[in-house]
Amino acid sequence: MTPPSASRRPTRLAEKSSTDRAALDALLDAGVVGHFGLVTEDGTPVVIPTAIVRDGDRVLAHGSTGSRWMRRLAQGVPTALAVTTYDGLVVARSAFESSLRYRSAVVFGACVVLPDTEKEHALDLVTDALIPGRVAEVRRPTKAELAATLVLALPLDDWSLKVSAGWPDDEPDDIAGPAWAGVVPLRQTYDDPLPAPDLAPGIGVPPSVAALGR
């Protein structure tokens, strides 16, 4: 486990900061979408949302070789990748103490481009992270598809993690008052799968899709 560098440690709510690598991994494995921050040529910031998957001690992201921002990340410019889950409402007795349950990680560093020899395996990881078991149900990617895809890896060397999983922390006067306090947990659930308009009759929902969210 590598602790976050001092300059990047969260400055507020230090009680919520964590150097727990297992908790970082759990968040990265739960988060589907990450936000890459980078600095453009003119010095202004841009933020790019993209699907991410953890692969051991690195995070993988993929995109088109035609994407301007993917290409800039591929050059190894400094980046910050934020992965956040919103897990519920902390309903305090005052608006001031009310907040969110969340998990938030930021990984600092620079991306490297995966070589062609690692690309196909990495894309399998992306697919099976989103839909476990799907890789075994579909054809292999073609050479043209692989050539059109850029896969980036960001090492988990320098990161910070904040976890808010607690209860309202009201002042004594408010606790003695009449207002309710508690937590409302939030959950993401998949609805029933919808067949594509061009799906041929008789093709049933595959096991990977049927198992989602079960």
Added chain:
Amino acid sequence: MTPPSASRRPTRLAEKSSTDRAALDALLDAGVVGHFGLVTEDGTPVVIPTAIVRDGDRVLAHGSTGSRWMRRLAQGVPTALAVTTYDGLVVARSAFESSLRYRSAVVFGACVVLPDTEKEHALDLVTDALIPGRVAEVRRPTKAELAATLVLALPLDDWSLKVSAGWPDDEPDDIAGPAWAGVVPLRQTYDDPLPAPDLAPGIGVPPSVAALGR
């Protein structure tokens, strides 16, 4: 409606780009957490997740006056605010064509600090956006609470929007094959409220909390 500036227009998947201000507003109203990107003193990027609420032609965010990044945003440095919702899986017949249903906006600009005269109303908007009706159930913020809170506003002048709400777009060979294709919609749902450990007996769940997700 102000279209995004040319330099910031999405470079890929142009068919998914939108200049529809109503669609932007719908996304900002649905998204609870946004990600602010900014450039630090040493020229490297950082990304800050925070609760956001739309207030007409601007987005509001709040935080502690002690937060380093909130204070930097308050100085009016260039920022990019990304708001993304992940709405489902697009399960194509190939891994390559599989993707996500999502809505993604990035707002470019600089934040301004709301004056004290606007702060209390802005914080009410934040609270009622998260829990509609909650403001009427809790006490007013104290002067000390207001003084400890920074409220930032980012104008909706320069923004880009991408919406992916479609179906798998497979190659003819794949459509003729045996693989399933479709969409699995994703939904966020609130679970039943949990009372705080220090809640006094006899205080029931208030209407605002009972109505969440119903």
